[in-house]
Amino acid sequence: MQSLTLKSLAISVGDKEVVRDFSLAIKSGEVHALMGPNGSGKSSLAYAIAGHPEYQITKGSVMLNNVNLLELLPEKRAEAGLFLSFQEPPEVGGVSMSTFLQMIASVAKDSPKDFKSMLPEIGLHDTFLQRFLNEGFSGGEKKKSELLQLIARKPKIAICDEIDSGLDLDALKSVAKILRGEAARGAGLLLISHSPRLFELLPPDFVHVLLKGKLVASRGPEFLDILAQEGYKAFS
Ligand SMILES: Nc1ncnc2c1ncn2[C@@H]1O[C@H](COP(=O)(O)OP(=O)(O)OP(=O)(O)O)[C@@H](O)[C@H]1O
Ligand SMILES: [Mg+2]
Numbered sequence: 001m002q003s004l005t006l007k008s009l010a011i012s013v014g015d016k017e018v019v020r021d022f023s024l025a026i027k028s029g030e031v032h033a034l035m036g037p038n039g040s041g042k043s044s045l046a047y048a049i050a051g052h053p054e055y056q057i058t059k060g061s062v063m064l065n066n067v068n069l070l071e072l073l074p075e076k077r078a079e080a081g082l083f084l085s086f087q088e089p090p091e092v093g094g095v096s097m098s099t100f101l102q103m104i105a106s107v108a109k110d111s112p113k114d115f116k117s118m119l120p121e122i123g124l125h126d127t128f129l130q131r132f133l134n135e136g137f138s139g140g141e142k143k144k145s146e147l148l149q150l151i152a153r154k155p156k157i158a159i160c161d162e163i164d165s166g167l168d169l170d171a172l173k174s175v176a177k178i179l180r181g182e183a184a185r186g187a188g189l190l191l192i193s194h195s196p197r198l199f200e201l202l203p204p205d206f207v208h209v210l211l212k213g214k215l216v217a218s219r220g221p222e223f224l225d226i227l228a229q230e231g232y233k234a235f236s
Pocket of ligand 2: 042043044087161
């Protein structure tokens with residue numbers, strides 16, 4: 001059983017506190033949806049957990065099983081089993097997708113080695129692997145690149161920040177299916193998204209709402225319909 005346990009987190013960017021008193025536990029095989037208005041702190045939370053230096057955790061703890069992630073550099077957090085897919089993945093010239101995926105897969109346990117055979121399912125051409133990481137990729141291609149990295153990493157816990165944004169209708173279905181498979185093999189998923197469609201294809205066990213840096217609701221999947229109809233006005 002794997003678990004990511006976040007306790008009473010406060011997160012600052014510069015001198016601005018963007019998340020406060022945030023607690024959540026994500027266990028093996030669980031799918032958690034994290035929703036909330038633009039600017040509520042979802043990406044800041046994801047960055048801080050992954051160890052981005054601009055997003056400082058000023059209070060609280062982050063444990064992956066019994067490992068204190070706050071004592072580890074970002075790459076060691078990844079090696080410990082944490083994966084973050086970015087809302088806006090950076091472009092990295094000079095490193096091909098193929099080289100990058102093989103590099104990630106070589107340090108992960110039980111990772112697949114053949115990425116070429118996965119490309120058709122997510123609507124990518126063979127030549128995709130020869131291109132430099134995210135360089136000139138369309139919005140949807142960047143998300144597919146993040147998904148391939150997730151598959152290569154075989155993480156214990158994956159935080160996916162709007163991995164569905166920009167995906168076409170068919171790709172969204174394929175990505176949801178792959179993520180369902182990740183949860184079925186035992187990964188815990190924290191899926192940040194604005195779109196109820198993703199959660200129709202990939203039903204969450206829990207639905208959380210972050211508003212102005214605070215977790216204001218955590219409920220079951222039935223909450224999605226209420227949010228889709230009423231938005232966040234009940235919380236503001
Ligand atoms: N590097 C930064 N410098 C300054 N302010 C920042 C930085 N990163 C985040 N913020 C601010 O922190 C707040 C939370 O931003 P964040 O990106 O976490 O929101 P979000 O919930 O992910 O929004 P969205 O749904 O639009 O992606 C916002 O007010 C944002 O402007
Ligand atoms: Mg965001």
